[in-house]
Amino acid sequence: xxxxxxxxxxxxxxxxxxxxxxxxxxxxxxxxxxxxxxxxxxxxxxxxxxxxxxxxxxxxxxxxxxxxxxxxxxxxxxxxxxxxxxxxxxxxxxxxxxxxxxxxxxxxxxxxxxxxxxxxxxxxxxxxxxxxxxxxxxxxxxxxxxxxxxxxxxxxxxxxxxxxxxxxxxxxxxxxxxxxxxxxxxxxxxxxxxxxxxxxxxxxxxxxxxxxxxxxxxxxxxxxxxxxxxxxxxxxxxxxxxxxxxxxxxxxxxxxxxxxxxxxxxxxxxxxxxxxxxxxxxxxxxxxxxxxxxxxxxxxxxxxxxxxxxxxxxxxxxxxxxxxxxxxxxxxxxxxxxxxxxxxxxxxxxxxxxxxxxxxxxxxxxxxxxxxxxxxxxxxxxxxxxxxxxxxxxxxxxxxxxxxxxxxxxxxxxxxxxxxxxxxxxxxxxxxxxxxxxxxxxxxxxxxxxx
Numbered sequence: 001x002x003x004x005x006x007x008x009x010x011x012x013x014x015x016x017x018x019x020x021x022x023x024x025x026x027x028x029x030x031x032x033x034x035x036x037x038x039x040x041x042x043x044x045x046x047x048x049x050x051x052x053x054x055x056x057x058x059x060x061x062x063x064x065x066x067x068x069x070x071x072x073x074x075x076x077x078x079x080x081x082x083x084x085x086x087x088x089x090x091x092x093x094x095x096x097x098x099x100x101x102x103x104x105x106x107x108x109x110x111x112x113x114x115x116x117x118x119x120x121x122x123x124x125x126x127x128x129x130x131x132x133x134x135x136x137x138x139x140x141x142x143x144x145x146x147x148x149x150x151x152x153x154x155x156x157x158x159x160x161x162x163x164x165x166x167x168x169x170x171x172x173x174x175x176x177x178x179x180x181x182x183x184x185x186x187x188x189x190x191x192x193x194x195x196x197x198x199x200x201x202x203x204x205x206x207x208x209x210x211x212x213x214x215x216x217x218x219x220x221x222x223x224x225x226x227x228x229x230x231x232x233x234x235x236x237x238x239x240x241x242x243x244x245x246x247x248x249x250x251x252x253x254x255x256x257x258x259x260x261x262x263x264x265x266x267x268x269x270x271x272x273x274x275x276x277x278x279x280x281x282x283x284x285x286x287x288x289x290x291x292x293x294x295x296x297x298x299x300x301x302x303x304x305x306x307x308x309x310x311x312x313x314x315x316x317x318x319x320x321x322x323x324x325x326x327x328x329x330x331x332x333x334x335x336x337x338x339x340x341x342x343x344x345x346x347x348x349x350x351x352x353x354x355x356x357x358x359x360x361x362x363x364x365x366x367x368x369x370x371x372x373x374x375x376x377x378x379x380x381x382x383x384x385x386x387x388x389x390x391x392x393x394x395x396x397x398x399x400x401x402x403x404x405x406x407x408x409x410x411x412x413x414x415x416x417x418x419x420x421x422x423x424x425x426x427x428x429x430x431x432x433x434x435x436x437x438x439x440x441x442x443x444x445x446x447x448x449x450x451x
Contacts, residue, residue: 007116212229
């Protein structure tokens with residue numbers, strides 16, 4: 001197996017349980033054994049399992065009671081019932097209670113292993129579906145830009161990605177910190193596991209512990225059912241703590257202990273849970289200053305800041321603005337007719353200070369694409385914040401001539417379209433012949449250029 005899965009065998013026949021443990025261990029599983037239902041329930045309370053193989057007939061606590069407890073306390077774990085031929089009706093009833101499958105004794109291990117692997121696939125589908133629902137509306141994460149400042153960030157992120165070290169990403173709001181977090185995850189050995197994000201600034205202090213670690217049924221007034229926390233859902237993958245500088249000071253000691261030990265308790269629970277997650281966090285705050293102010297724990301900062309990645313604001317990577325504009329225009333092409341941007345409008349964007357960074361640029365482009373009367377976005381279509389350091393943007397002397405700006409824009413559109421001249425000419429709103437002439441006039445290098 002490419003990764004180690006965990007299994008629990010609950011069977012009062014010791015020889016059967018020990019043999020099954022040996023067989024599963026040989027194909028790469030971590031296996032625990034319980035020889036009665038009570039011990040099985042204790043183990044389910046103390047450790048998370050991917051799959052549980054459960055005998056039905058046991059003294060004291062039978063298999064159906066253990067199944068019910070497992071479904072309530074580890075809803076993602078897939079339960080396979082081990083049963084004799086005479087218990088088929090009860091086994092079918094167990095499927096209605098949430099068991100994944102049942103295997104008759106004496107079992108053929110190869111057939112049992114097929115069922116176990118199918119159960120693991122089902123568990124993965126359930127987890128992936130939950131993560132996808134959490135990320136609805138966030139869209140596809142794409143890192144756009146070729147500036148030296150951005151490339152330096154990418155280089156650090158790629159170096160740290162293969163390790164399991166905690167990463168702290170800093171930078172102003174809207175600069176793309178979560179994109180860097182995704183880059184780290186997608187280039188790590190955890191890439192096939194969940195990437196789960198928690199925005200610490202958007203959750204009230206009274207609820208953030210429950211959101212992070214989950215809660216037991218009845219833990220507080222509205223806790224009508226058991227809830228898994230995001231730490232549990234991220235097991236095996238990456239837990240991204242966005243705006244970690246805003247996390248409640250009361251929760252910080254529990255977060256510190258979780259990072260140090262990998263263990264936690266659900267709110268209202270007494271059982272230690274254990275998960276294996278990588279911590280990547282981000283903030284727009286100066287956490288060292290927050291430590292000095294007594295608002296953030298110094299020991300927690302050390303745990304989060306094993307590797308520091310600083311994302312520059314957009315006004316320090318202006319070379320990326322034409323590429324980002326083209327990217328946002330193409331992104332809106334699905335619902336709006338494709339538009340191009342005039343040279344003077346792009347020059348205006350290059351001169352602006354961008355206090356809201358990339359997020360502000362995307363909003364400006366989306367609004368301009370809607371308001372532009374024709375197929376071209378002009379200066380008149382662009383509305384910029386008066387909070388920028390530049391108060392009268394249209395009177396600022398340009399740093400680039402229109403010819404220089406046109407050359408940069410054509411180069412960026414060519415790069416964005418893989419140097420396909422037909423696509424680039426269409427995106428620019430000019431004929432293929434005109435594009436050829438401009439490439440020749442500006443002496444633009446087009447490696448692997450193609451029609």
